[in-house]
Amino acid sequence: MAKPIYILNGPNLNLLGLRQPEIYGRETLEDVANACGALAEDLGLGIRFHQSNHEGVLIDWIHEARGQGAGIIINPGAFTHTSVAILDAMNAFEGPVLEVHISNVHKRESFRHHSYVSLRAEGVIAGFGTEGYLLALRRMRSLVSS
Numbered sequence: 001m002a003k004p005i006y007i008l009n010g011p012n013l014n015l016l017g018l019r020q021p022e023i024y025g026r027e028t029l030e031d032v033a034n035a036c037g038a039l040a041e042d043l044g045l046g047i048r049f050h051q052s053n054h055e056g057v058l059i060d061w062i063h064e065a066r067g068q069g070a071g072i073i074i075n076p077g078a079f080t081h082t083s084v085a086i087l088d089a090m091n092a093f094e095g096p097v098l099e100v101h102i103s104n105v106h107k108r109e110s111f112r113h114h115s116y117v118s119l120r121a122e123g124v125i126a127g128f129g130t131e132g133y134l135l136a137l138r139r140m141r142s143l144v145s146s
C-alpha cells in the first residue's frame with residue numbers, strides 16, 4: 001500500500017466557513033477535507049487530513065509522516081510566520097512539502113509576508129482560496145511519482 005499524503009492545518013482553520021468569509025471564503029474545513037478526499041481518490045493517492053490549534057500536535061503529525069507519509073501539504077496558519085519548531089520538524093522530513101495559504105498573504109499585513117515553512121517547501125500556493133489545497137494535491141501527485 002502506497003504511503004499517504006499528510007494534509008495538515010494549523011490554528012483557527014477549524015473556523016473556516018464560519019467567520020471572516022470575505023477573507024477565507026464560505027467552505028468549511030470539512031468541505032475542504034471532503035474535496036481533497038475525492039480528488040485524492042481520482043489521483044490514486046491516500047490522504048491523512050488533520051487540523052490542530054496546538055503547535056506540538058502539528059509537530060507530532062510531521063514526525064509521524066517521517067515514517068508513514070509520502071509528502072506533506074501544510075497550511076500552518078499563523079504558525080507560518082512564527083514557528084521555527086515547525087520548520088525544524090519539516091527539515092527532518094525527507095519527502096516533498098507544499099505550503100498552502102487560502103488568502104494572499106502578500107496582500108495583507110507585512111508580518112504575514114515572511115514564512116519559516118517556505119524555507120523548506122518545494123512550492124507555495126497563496127490566494128487561490130480553498131482551491132489551493134486541490135492544486136497542491138495535483139502538484140504533489142507529480143512530485144511523489146517522479
Ligand code: CA2
Nearest residue numbers: 012013015016019020077078101102103
Ligand atoms: O491564508 C491562510 O491560509 C493563512 O494561513 C490563514 C491564517 C493566517 O494567520 C495566515 O497568515 C494565512 C489564519 C487562519 C485563521 O482561519 C480562520 C478562518 C475563518 C475564520 C477565522 C479564522
